[in-house]
Amino acid sequence: MSTSVSNPADPHSVGNKSQGNPSQITGTQGQRPANRGKAADNRKARLWVTLAATVLFVIVGFLVIRTQGYVSGSEFSPxxxxxxxxxxxxxPLIHLQITPIKRSGTTPETAVYLRQTxxxxxxxxxxxxxxxxxxxxxxTGRTPADAQLLTDQLELNTGSNPYWKQWCTDHPKLARELWPTIQKLADRELYILMxxxxxxxxxxxxxxALQTEIDKYLKREYAGLIADLKETGRNDLAxxxxxEASRDYPGDPAF
Known part of the structure; x- marks a missing residue:
């Protein structure tokens, strides 16, 4: 009985084991550059999509802030x-301020006149x-606040003349009684009474006569406002x- 053993030194034997299938080796080597090329293309595509999305987000964000994020208005110092x-x-929505506040004076002529005189x-x-x-x-439309009840009057004109400036000129004694009371109400944010x-x-x-009517009106309105505040549970404000009413009218049983 004989056994056939391959000779390790036989070049034909070694060659057959190491080379394998020439067609399979050539195919594997050819696929690697193609895969690397596809991966690079995919990375470029993702980069462009990300860049386009970022640019679009910035543009949309700018337009939203430019149109919906602009806040303007006016305010009054009593x-x-x-x-x-x-x-x-x-x-917008969260009302987070992102630019400094720009301010410009727009004091009505009548208000300047009241200070100067x-x-x-x-x-x-x-x-x-x-x-x-x-x-x-x-x-959104402009929303008025209570102080506009006064500023509208200060800006009121008859023709080219400020109405209340002219009224003060024509009725200096009544003006000296009226406007300090108006300012006191403004300090208390009681514009609704003006x-x-x-x-x-x-x-x-x-x-x-003006003093009598003012006192009668304010006493009645103070009492009504205090009662309304108590009914709504705002006892501190009441x-x-x-x-404040007691300081204006000491000894009055209503206060």
Missing amino acids: SHFQKRDFSFYEI GLIPAATGNPDVWHLVTIQRGL PRMLEIAQNQPSIE EALRQ
């Missing part, structure tokens, strides 16, 4: 009788308190208003 406009940009107490320094007059966000106050002032023949 201590100085000054008015100013303001504007800035914010991120001493019809309201002169305040020194810069105003610390500002009350909102109007505000507008984006494309239209009627100004109407009363125009229909009084003397300073005594007490603060009661104390």
